[in-house]
Amino acid sequence: MSAKRPALDRVPILAGALALLAGTSLGCGWIDKAAAEETKVVVFSAGPATSIAVDGGEAVELSAGKFRSFAVGPGEHELVFDGEREVRVTLEAFDRWVVPSVEGQCFFSIDVGSSHYSADGKNGLGGPGISNRRTESEAFKFPANTYLTEKELPDSVSSGTLVYMLRSLPCEQIDELQSGLEASK
Numbered sequence: 380m381s382a383k384r385p386a387l388d389r390v391p392i393l394a395g396a397l398a399l400l401a402g403t404s405l406g407c408g409w410i411d412k413a414a415a416e417e418t419k420v421v422v423f424s425a426g427p428a429t430s431i432a433v434d435g436g437e438a439v440e441l442s443a444g445k446f447r448s449f450a451v452g453p454g455e456h457e458l459v460f461d462g463e464r465e466v467r468v469t470l471e472a473f474d475r476w477v478v479p480s481v482e483g484q485c486f487f488s489i490d491v492g493s494s495h496y497s498a499d500g501k502n503g504l505g506g507p508g509i510s511n512r513r514t515e516s517e518a519f520k521f522p523a524n525t526y527l528t529e530k531e532l533p534d535s536v537s538s539g540t541l542v543y544m545l546r547s548l549p550c551e552q553i554d555e556l557q558s559g560l561e562a563s564k
Contacts, residue, residue: 419475420449420456420468421521423547425484432459441480446527446547468518475521477545485550487512488525488543496536511543512553521545 422431423446430438433449434456441447455469460480468476477486488511513519525543526532536542548556 418450418452418470418473420451420458420470420478421475421527422447422449422458422478422480423484423486424480425547425549426481429460429480430462431480432462433457438462448527466518476518477521478518479516479547482516483550484516484547485513485553486519486545486547487553488522488545490541491532491544492536492540492542495532496540496542509553509556514550516550 420433422441424441424443426443428443429441431441431447431449432438433451438459439447451470453470453472453474455467458466458468458478460466464482466478468478470476479486487509490508490510511522522543522545524541525545527545529544532542532544
């Protein structure tokens with residue numbers, strides 16, 4: 380004789396499924412909020428101070444040699460510099476993009492893995508080397524393991540982890556800097 384499962388035994392399964400569905404829906408709202416807050420455009424000012432308006436908003440001033448991060452959320456965004464130059468970028472959730480504030484502005488990464496984290500690098504002569512140079516003056520996706528300030532750098536990293544700091548200069552100054560570094564080696 381087979382025993383038939385009472386219908387009440389199915390209630391916990393149904394309640395669990397509904398709770399999972401509700402939790403997933405609520406979780407999506409949290410993910411959407413996080414994506415909106417963590418999807419960013421970073422603007423560097425390599426030359427003189429500039430003003431930036433993002434998506435038709437009020438223009439904000441960016442001092443010479445500084446950067447500013449704007450939480451914009453996923454989608455297409457327009458940045459207008461000094462009321463004239465327009466740059467459009469399309470970001471996906473959690474993207475970070477770097478946008479030059481002027482034409483002729485180039486970017487490079489400084490490899491700080493050895494100079495900041497290895498025992499011999501901290502005591503050795505010389506400094507971090509230039510790597511990942513971008514020769515075109517256009518917007519690009521922020522590279523992984525790259526930071527803007529010393530404060531953002533992690534306290535420690537696993538051996539062999541690549542760690543960079545992003546910097547910006549007019550393109551011709553990067554040529555001079557790089558040739559000076561190579562000559563000192």
